[in-house]
Amino acid sequence: MAYYNNYGYPPYVSVAEKRARAWRKLEQLRKKHPGIRPVVIEGNTLVRTWWGKAWNGNLGKYADYANRVGRGRSYVRHGAVLDLQISPGQVKALVQGRQGSPYTVAIKIKPVSEPVWKQIKAACAGQLASLQELLAGRFPQGLMELFTAKDSGLFPSPKEIEFKCSCPDWAYMCKHVAAVLYGIGTRLDEDPSLFFVLRKVKMDDLITQAVREKSEKLLKQAKKKTSRVIDDADLGDVFGIEMEPAVAVEKESLRTKRRSVRSEGTASPKSTAKAQRKVSTQRTPKKRAK
Numbered sequence: 001m002a003y004y005n006n007y008g009y010p011p012y013v014s015v016a017e018k019r020a021r022a023w024r025k026l027e028q029l030r031k032k033h034p035g036i037r038p039v040v041i042e043g044n045t046l047v048r049t050w051w052g053k054a055w056n057g058n059l060g061k062y063a064d065y066a067n068r069v070g071r072g073r074s075y076v077r078h079g080a081v082l083d084l085q086i087s088p089g090q091v092k093a094l095v096q097g098r099q100g101s102p103y104t105v106a107i108k109i110k111p112v113s114e115p116v117w118k119q120i121k122a123a124c125a126g127q128l129a130s131l132q133e134l135l136a137g138r139f140p141q142g143l144m145e146l147f148t149a150k151d152s153g154l155f156p157s158p159k160e161i162e163f164k165c166s167c168p169d170w171a172y173m174c175k176h177v178a179a180v181l182y183g184i185g186t187r188l189d190e191d192p193s194l195f196f197v198l199r200k201v202k203m204d205d206l207i208t209q210a211v212r213e214k215s216e217k218l219l220k221q222a223k224k225k226t227s228r229v230i231d232d233a234d235l236g237d238v239f240g241i242e243m244e245p246a247v248a249v250e251k252e253s254l255r256t257k258r259r260s261v262r263s264e265g266t267a268s269p270k271s272t273a274k275a276q277r278k279v280s281t282q283r284t285p286k287k288r289a290k
Contacts, residue, residue: 022079022096029082029094029102036094039081039183046076046182050137052189054148058155059181065158065173072178080176081183086194091184095165095176103167105180110160111200116152124206131207135192154199 029036047053059065075081075095082102083094089109094102112120123146128134137144147154163177188195196203 018078018080022082025096025102026079026082033083036083037085038079039076039084039186040079041077041186046073047185047189049189049192050144051135051192051195052185054137054144054155055185055188055195056182058148058153061150062158065181068171068173069178069181071175072180072182075175075179076182076186081179084180084183084187086184086187086198088197088200091180091198093180093183095179097167097176103165103176105163105165105176107161107163107177107180107184109156109162109198112154116154117201117205120146120154121205128207131203134203134206137192154195156199 026036026038047056059069080096081093082096083092085092089111091105091107091109093105093107095105096102123143127140127143133139151157163173163180165174165176167174167176169175184198193203
């Protein structure tokens with residue numbers, strides 16, 4: 001039960017007390033739910049990676065969110081998001097408020113539309129070298145702008161997000177929902193692949209498309225040289241491996257032949273003498289009988 005002072009506002013609670021309250025409740029929940037996953041902020045920075053920053057930056061692009069999500073920053077910083085689970089198209093969370101029991105928050109996010117996903121896949125053709133580069137946010141500036149485009153990028157707009165909270169707050173977006181939205185950004189810092197799970201798209205599609213385009217280009221180049229052989233360098237580019245130079249292979253083959261010749265020339269004296277007698281016998285003609 002929440003208590004209010006003479007002015008109709010809840011009493012002031014220090015940051016230390018908020019954190020202690022959240023920690024006590026988290027320890028209780030862990031005993032009953034071992035799989036619980038709290039949002040933990042280390043230091044003063046909410047997010048550090050490209051995906052986390054892009055998620056939080058997207059929230060500030062829309063007036064409906066920009067005026068309200070700020071209320072959730074302090075909550076997520078103080079460890080109030082006790083649990084946050086991301087699954088395809090939805091997020092479920094527990095947020096500790098003034099009450100003894102945490103509030104439940106449910107957020108539903110629509111998948112990326114087919115036209116947008118098709119456009120993004122086409123733009124990624126030949127631009128992404130590996131899955132690691134995609135997850136690390138290392139891609140050309142043009143793709144960054146495409147991914148984060150307002151209303152037409154990978155990140156959801158307000159009309160694509162629905163949410164509800166069990167708290168009694170009448171606000172359109174309560175601070176508990178706002179805290180969870182920021183918590184999603186922190187979770188993407190830990191595992192960017194969850195973004196594609198949330199938006200119900202396959203991140204491998206972007207890499208497969210890029211590799212397919214690159215492979216076709218390399219094969220066309222190879223056909224100009226020979227219809228049957230592809231350069232080692234081209235094979236290395238396609239499959240992401242280092243091929244041993246042809247010169248090195250030829251040298252190794254030559255060394256193998258030399259060792260074989262030397263081993264044949266070092267036969268034992270007995271075997272050599274026996275071979276010589278055999279040759280001499282074969283060459284000496286037999287005497288005719290008188």
